[in-house]
Amino acid sequence: MDFTKTVAVVTGANRGLGRKFAEELVARGAKVYATARRPETMDIEGVTPLRLDVTDHSSIEAAAKVATDATLLINNAGKDGGGDLLTTTLDEIREQLEVHYIGSLAAIRAFAPVIEANGGGAVLNVASVLSWAHFPGVGSYSVAKAAEWAMTNAVRQTLAPKGITVTGLHVGYMDTDMAAHVDGSKSDPAEVAKVTLDAVANGDAEVLFDELTRNVKAGLSAAL
Numbered sequence: 001m002d003f004t005k006t007v008a009v010v011t012g013a014n015r016g017l018g019r020k021f022a023e024e025l026v027a028r029g030a031k032v033y034a035t036a037r038r039p040e041t042m043d044i045e046g047v048t049p050l051r052l053d054v055t056d057h058s059s060i061e062a063a064a065k066v067a068t069d070a071t072l073l074i075n076n077a078g079k080d081g082g083g084d085l086l087t088t089t090l091d092e093i094r095e096q097l098e099v100h101y102i103g104s105l106a107a108i109r110a111f112a113p114v115i116e117a118n119g120g121g122a123v124l125n126v127a128s129v130l131s132w133a134h135f136p137g138v139g140s141y142s143v144a145k146a147a148e149w150a151m152t153n154a155v156r157q158t159l160a161p162k163g164i165t166v167t168g169l170h171v172g173y174m175d176t177d178m179a180a181h182v183d184g185s186k187s188d189p190a191e192v193a194k195v196t197l198d199a200v201a202n203g204d205a206e207v208l209f210d211e212l213t214r215n216v217k218a219g220l221s222a223a224l
């Protein structure tokens, strides 16, 4: 993938990892639609702000009608919290699925035909180490990320014949608002964006960004 010829759509681009993706793409010469629930708050130089709330499917469809030159979709938008599956509200559990799984899938359904019409390209889904590590306190977030992982693997096969590669990013704590409550070591989101964009350009199926994530995935078949 030649980023100087890439037209990217990034969800949740106003802060955190999404912002780093947008900035890095601009630095690499791409055209960037930096989408957000409140695009009026976007202050990244060199991007085209666009409204897109992943839980409002009409806003996804509207964005796909504007970004008709898109060749790369980055499903980055995410919501923290989640909570214990037995005590958090079912509305919160549904909201986690809406943002991470259904919202990302809806964006793929809207943008894959656009990317295909533009000669092919790529999709990146931002999942997590918690797709595979399932702790009670973040149970509903994990279920949503595991669903996003499964969806990523299924659509990869559907989109390959259309000339669209699908990459899944899995990473532990990053230094963003979402992990502000966490003490200890966190990855630099700017570095995550750089490494992940290299993998997307390479057409890699998965990015396992840190050692923790690599160990957790390698241990999936271990006894619980």
Ligand SMILES: NC(=O)c1ccc[n+]([C@@H]2O[C@H](COP(=O)([O-])OP(=O)(O)OC[C@H]3O[C@@H](n4cnc5c(N)ncnc54)[C@H](OP(=O)(O)O)[C@@H]3O)[C@@H](O)[C@H]2O)c1
Binding pocket: 011, 012, 013, 014, 015, 016, 017, 018, 036, 037, 038, 052, 053, 054, 055, 075, 076, 077, 078, 079, 080, 099, 126, 127, 128, 129, 171, 172, 173, 174, 175, 176, 177, 178, 179
């Ligand atoms: N931080 C971590 O430790 C970590 C680790 C592994 C994976 N991740 C994943 O990495 C991705 C980026 O997270 P982050 O760390 O950058 O979190 P963040 O700093 O909390 O940023 C979240 C972004 O998602 C946007 N967003 C939330 N709900 C949305 C919706 N319904 N529609 C559109 N945008 C929405 C937010 O927009 P507003 O400003 O409007 O709220 C914000 O731009 C997420 O998918 C997250 O699950 C994070």
